[in-house]
Amino acid sequence: MQYRVQGIVIRSMDYGEGNKIISLFTREYGKMSVVARGAKKVKSRYGSSAQLFTFGDYLFYKNGQLGTLNHAEIIEPYHKIREDLHRAAHASYLAEMTERMMGDQEGQPFLFDQLKASMTAIQEDKDYEIIDHFYEMKMLTYAGYTPELDQCMVCRESSEAVALSIGLGGILCEKCILRDPQAIRISSGVFKLLRVFVQTDVRRLGQIDVKPQTKALLKHIMRSYFDTHVGLRLKSRDFLDQMDKYGV
Template sequence: MLVKVEGIVLKAKDYGESHQILTLFTKEQGKLAAMARGSKKTKSRFSAVTEPFTEAQFVLFTGGSGVATLSQADSLDSHHPIRSDLLLTAYGAYWLDLLDKCTEEREPLPPLHRLLSALLKRLEKGTNPEILTRIFELRILKLAGYTPVLNHCVICRRDRSPVRFSVRQGGFLCEECQERDPEAIPVSAATGKILPVLERIPVERLGEVKVRPETEAQLQQIVRSFMQEYLPFQSKSLNLLEQIRATWIK
């Protein structure tokens, strides 16, 4: 049976001398594997649509739950500016890795597909990649069922200004409740305002983002600490991103 899907290439694995198995994240069917026969050949009609980040319309021949076969593909956006920049490639690869690890085969998630597509477009247009990454990490946490409490104090449930973030308790702590977790991370006023916005804002409505370096670092510390505690895997692509980023900003 032939099916037409709109998808983003998460990764491509060599298969034999001339083929590749693509992992696609599609709007209609979620994540699935597709064999691109002959895609490694110089004159292959599929060579332009097998690179990670590529968005395309794919026509697949599928006979069930196994690996589909790529029959036709028309590129929608190659995202070449991302692949031509080492740091942007590292950010994008981390996002794709997170998504791959946190999604099941053939589980349609159209909002997540739209989010990834929008984030890739913003990444190549120069939006702060750290802010885009926090947005994606928070949505992945929500998908995994581990949403931190960011709209009120996680202990007293009152709408008070946060002064700390407790990984153990799972959210913001107000001044009166901060002693419930001596290891909680300090939260500045700016971080307390920005983090809940990043959790819910549509990427299309994200304006020019200017964040102080200390606020940016605190946002990263909070979200990454929470992820390390609750997500059951380690990301090699994150380690690579941090190495490249450390070299880049020197």
């Protein structure tokens, strides 16, 4: 069957002497794997279109697990992402998260738009860590692990949130906070940002100014929640942590 799709390259790996296998995240069909023959060669017509993060039009024939690329036209190469270590590291995190969490050929138009908007936001130098959290929350929602932010997880009342229980999967009020000794105390500002991550389309993201201590707490919350409920070990996230550790 022949496909013509718009897609973002979320993985690119060598295959044989001169070929690459690319994973495309497409609007209509979700994740699809395609062989780009000759893409490793210097004068290949597919060299640029098979690079990680590239957004383009792809035409391929698919009969089984792998498609064979017949034509590609680049729409947005995202050069600025690939040319900068920090941009590339954060974009790689979003790409690997998508590649690992999405099943093959699961059409997710909204998630496609969120990933594309996130890549654009990284290229435009918006806050990389905040972009990560927006997209993490979209992927958590896709996987069915959206945190409960409207009512206390214990008493089920719409009381003021004072803590987030990672294990219970949502907020706790003051009278119920002792039900989870591991609950993380949160300010009203952190609570509002968590709700923004859930409710706001990344395509509408403007500049967000977040204090360093607030960003550190948000990172702790999102990492803990992701690890508890999804449990994927991502190499790109380990690389981000190494960059933070050594002040790169």
